[in-house]
Amino acid sequence: MRLVSSSIITTITVASIVTLxxxxxxxxxxxxxxxxxxxxxxxxxxxxxxxSTTYVLEDTVGEQATGESSSGSYNLKAGYQQMLEVxxxxxxxxxxxxxxxxxxxxxxxxxxxxxxxxxxxxxAGYQLSINALNSPAMQDGANTIADYVxxxxxxxxxxxxxxxSHFGYSPEGSDIVxxxxxxxxxxxxxxxxxxxxxxxxxxxxxxVIAESxxxxxxxxxxxxxxxQVGVGxxxxxxxxxxxxxxxxxxxxx
Amino acid sequence: xxxNLVIVIMALVAVPTxxxxxxxxxxxxxxxxxxxxxxxxxxxxxxxxxxxxxxxxTWGASTDVDxxxxxxxxxxxxxxxxxxxxxxYSDTGLSASTSYDYNVSAxxxxxxxxxxxxxxxxxxxxxxxxxxxxxxxxxxxGGSQNELRPIDLAIEGVQVEVTDTTAVISFETSAYAVSSVxxxxxxxxELGSTASDIYRQQHLxxxxxxxxxxxxxxxxxxxxxxxxxASYKSDFITQSIEDxxxxxxxxxxxxKIEGDDVLLDWDIPAANDFDRxxxxxxxxxxxNDIADGLIVYDGRGESYRQVGVYPEHDRMYYTxxxxxxxxxxxxxxxxxxxxxxxxETSVATSTIVATSSSEEIAELSFSNLEFIQNSKIRHGYxxxxxxxxxxxxxxxxxxxxxxxxxxxxxxxxKDPSDSSLTFAFLLRINKVKSHYEATIGALGRQGKYPLHFxxxxxxxxxxxxxxxxxxxxxxxxxxxxxxxxxxxxxxxFIASRYWWCWLLVLILLYMAYRLMTEERPxxxxxLE
Numbered sequence: 147m148r149l150v151s152s153s154i155i156t157t158i159t160v161a162s163i164v165t166l167x168x169x170x171x172x173x174x175x176x177x178x179x180x181x182x183x184x185x186x187x188x189x190x191x192x193x194x195x196x197x198s199t200t201y202v203l204e205d206t207v208g209e210q211a212t213g214e215s216s217s218g219s220y221n222l223k224a225g226y227q228q229m230l231e232v233x234x235x236x237x238x239x240x241x242x243x244x245x246x247x248x249x250x251x252x253x254x255x256x257x258x259x260x261x262x263x264x265x266x267x268x269x270a271g272y273q274l275s276i277n278a279l280n281s282p283a284m285q286d287g288a289n290t291i292a293d294y295v296x297x298x299x300x301x302x303x304x305x306x307x308x309x310x311s312h313f314g315y316s317p318e319g320s321d322i323v324x325x326x327x328x329x330x331x332x333x334x335x336x337x338x339x340x341x342x343x344x345x346x347x348x349x350x351x352x353x354v355i356a357e358s359x360x361x362x363x364x365x366x367x368x369x370x371x372x373x374q375v376g377v378g379x380x381x382x383x384x385x386x387x388x389x390x391x392x393x394x395x396x397x398x399x
Numbered sequence: 400x401x402x403n404l405v406i407v408i409m410a411l412v413a414v415p416t417x418x419x420x421x422x423x424x425x426x427x428x429x430x431x432x433x434x435x436x437x438x439x440x441x442x443x444x445x446x447x448x449x450x451x452x453x454x455x456x457t458w459g460a461s462t463d464v465d466x467x468x469x470x471x472x473x474x475x476x477x478x479x480x481x482x483x484x485x486x487x488y489s490d491t492g493l494s495a496s497t498s499y500d501y502n503v504s505a506x507x508x509x510x511x512x513x514x515x516x517x518x519x520x521x522x523x524x525x526x527x528x529x530x531x532x533x534x535x536x537x538x539x540x541g542g543s544q545n546e547l548r549p550i551d552l553a554i555e556g557v558q559v560e561v562t563d564t565t566a567v568i569s570f571e572t573s574a575y576a577v578s579s580v581x582x583x584x585x586x587x588x589e590l591g592s593t594a595s596d597i598y599r600q601q602h603l604x605x606x607x608x609x610x611x612x613x614x615x616x617x618x619x620x621x622x623x624x625x626x627x628x629a630s631y632k633s634d635f636i637t638q639s640i641e642d643x644x645x646x647x648x649x650x651x652x653x654x655k656i657e658g659d660d661v662l663l664d665w666d667i668p669a670a671n672d673f674d675r676x677x678x679x680x681x682x683x684x685x686x687n688d689i690a691d692g693l694i695v696y697d698g699r700g701e702s703y704r705q706v707g708v709y710p711e712h713d714r715m716y717y718t719x720x721x722x723x724x725x726x727x728x729x730x731x732x733x734x735x736x737x738x739x740x741x742x743e744t745s746v747a748t749s750t751i752v753a754t755s756s757s758e759e760i761a762e763l764s765f766s767n768l769e770f771i772q773n774s775k776i777r778h779g780y781x782x783x784x785x786x787x788x789x790x791x792x793x794x795x796x797x798x799x800x801x802x803x804x805x806x807x808x809x810x811x812x813k814d815p816s817d818s819s820l821t822f823a824f825l826l827r828i829n830k831v832k833s834h835y836e837a838t839i840g841a842l843g844r845q846g847k848y849p850l851h852f853x854x855x856x857x858x859x860x861x862x863x864x865x866x867x868x869x870x871x872x873x874x875x876x877x878x879x880x881x882x883x884x885x886x887x888x889x890x891x892f893i894a895s896r897y898w899w900c901w902l903l904v905l906i907l908l909y910m911a912y913r914l915m916t917e918e919r920p921x922x923x924x925x926l927e
Contacts, residue, residue: 232419234419234420234421235421236421236423238423238425239423239424239425240425241425241426241427241428242425242426242427242428243428244427244428244429244430247430247431247432248429248430248431248432249431249432249434250431250432250433250434250509256429258427260425262423283427284427284429286431291429291431313427313429373427375429377431380467382467382508383431384431385431385432385433385434385509386430386431387428387429387430387431388428388429388430388431389426389427389428389429390426390427390428390429391424391426392424392425392426392427393422393423393424394422394423394424394425395420395421395422395423396420396421396422396423397419397420397421398419398420
């Protein structure tokens with residue numbers, strides 16, 4: 147009898163510890179104060195209002211999960227704590243074929259773009275980065291087209307000298323980072339997003355192109371990435387099909 | 400119990416992970432087109448027989464609409480004999496009195512080849528033993544018509560363009576001729592020769608692998624088809640690139656005791672060719688060279704802490720050398736520390752003890768010094784030494800003025816506003832062994848800087864010294880007035896500079912006195 151009682155007491159103790167740890171560890175953001183935030187809360191017995199000197203907690207009684215469903219126009223995560231895991235999604239970026247064939251000797255410019263939509267319910271927002279597989283990004287066997295090199299901050303205008311042959315990109319959208327924003331013809335200043343402005347070169351290291359500190363679920367935010375190739379009149383770029391394999395990386399903050 | 404603990408651990412591990420990342424790959428494709436259009440056909444092909452074995456060709460340039468003309472193919476009797484990027488070619492090794500047909504085609508960067516130009520035919524010159532034939536050029540396709548005129552072979556318009564290692568000698572000859580150029584470091588032209596077996600009137604010979612700053616002698620020799628020769632001799636000096644100028648010293652070099660450590664700090668020179676600072680430490684004397692002790696710092700910083708010097712050593716001497724990009728080193732800024740009395744000792748003057756003297760050195764004074772700034776030399780005997788505080792300057796002492804066994808000569812400047820703040824420098828023999836000298840960086844401030852000059856024996860013992868003052872005045876305020884002297888000062892100044900004249904005058908006066916007072920011989924004395 148004493149053995150059975152001891153076992154029961156031990157089990158209750160362990161269960162209490164597990165419950166307390168879970169209550170503290172599972173934390174989807176629903177509240178915050180100046181000193182901390184609570185991602186989500188769950189108290190399995192009862193609900194109501196609790197408060198301390200630094201925060202107020204209104205919790206609900208849990209319910210059974212009913213799962214996630216979606217269509218082309220919505221994503222539904224119904225049921226108890228279905229939003230506990232951060233929802234993060236990005237539409238597939240379409241491959242880009244540049245607008246025209248550039249004469250290897252006569253030179254010229256070609257442009258192209260792709261658009262992605264990022265959706266997240268992370269209240270801390272998201273960060274979107276871009277990087278190339280190779281350096282330089284555009285390659286055709288042993289032949290390459292150099293990555294665009296701006297003079298410091300991104301160049302407001304994509305500029306191609308007579309001997310240049312280069313490939314650059316410019317993101318556009320409401321969440322692009324300040325580096326690609328412009329003011330009065332200068333990039334990395336102001337809050338403007340002038341079309342076809344602020345060009346940078348690709349790198350094998352990820353470069354942040356868009357960032358938000360808020361959730362945008364369910365509508366999401368579009369970011370368009372424009373590309374441009376410029377070949378100067380005396381660059382004598384070797385003919386061929388040049389491909390830049392590019393990766394967009396999206397993380398929840 | 401153990402089973403329940405395992406449950407706890409598993410519960411911890413099962414906490415959901417919130418971090419999430421998605422990657423999305425795509426490609427960007429760009430087509431670069433090729434050039435398929437050939438250049439235009441070369442025009443105006445002209446062939447000129449200039450010797451029994453040579454025909455020269457010239458033609459007009461081609462153009463290309465979508466590319467660049469990369470070169471030309473030269474055909475003789477429908478066989479390609481050469482490619483060139485020029486608009487001329489000399490075909491050599493031909494037979495005398497033989498007719499040849501020539502064409503030229505252009506090609507672009509993608510090797511699209513134009514059609515061939517119109518054929519131009521000409522005949523090499525005949526072998527003539529006694530006359531001097533030459534021709535005027537013939538136009539393309541029209542054959543050739545030789546015109547005999549006398550040859551007056553001469554070398555004209557010789558020009559030499561030199562760099563530090565090369566020389567290009569260009570010249571013209573009054574008639575088609577082959578040429579050779581002999582050259583050397585002496586008029587024997589011992590280094591060899593260059594030669595061209597192509598007959599031309601405009602010649603060019605390039606000499607390479609020359610020594611910088613050296614005089615080379617050369618001789619041009621030309622000969623024409625008939626065997627007439629001409630020569631021309633001259634010389635040139637290659638450019639000198641050797642940098643022999645030592646950099647200025649680091650400024651405000653100080654050594655400060657902090658516990659058992661020594662904190663060294665300094666200001667790096669502003670010179671463009673400054674490379675780095677190397678600080679050498681020695682526990683017995685001031686290092687005179689970068690190999691004269693332990694390297695405690697080598698870099699471009701402006702401070703360094705040498706930890707744990709004390710108690711292993713109770714005294715340490717430091718010399719900071721500034722090095723330039725050509726390997727020249729400054730004379731050295733010096734500082735020392737000792738744990739014996741004071742907690743901080745920044746310069747040599749506070750630790751030097753006079754133990755002996757030298758008569759030769761004892762005669763030296765401030766007037767023996769020379770101050771050089773902006774290529775102007777000022778002597779210490781001038782009563783006013785005004786320097787621009789914004790520019791470095793060099794202090795030097797004639798090499799012959801001190802015995803050779805003296806290896807350490809220091810100069811110490813005191814801050815005009817804080818006499819306890821001193822900065823010391825070594826004077827080193829310059830590369831031409833004319834002076835002991837130190838180049839000191841811009842002092843930066845206007846004021847009168849007390850100067851102490853020390854001669855150290857055994858590298859730490861002062862055997863002689865003298866003092867002076869250097870004043871700095873901003874350039875706009877510098878007037879460099881002539882020092883005003885009284886009559887007595889003038890006489891003393893002249894006496895100090897031209898003492899030997901006074902000595903000579905005294906000797907002459909003494910001899911005159913002796914002659915006047917000496918008893919003249921009389922006739923009676925002579926008879927006796």
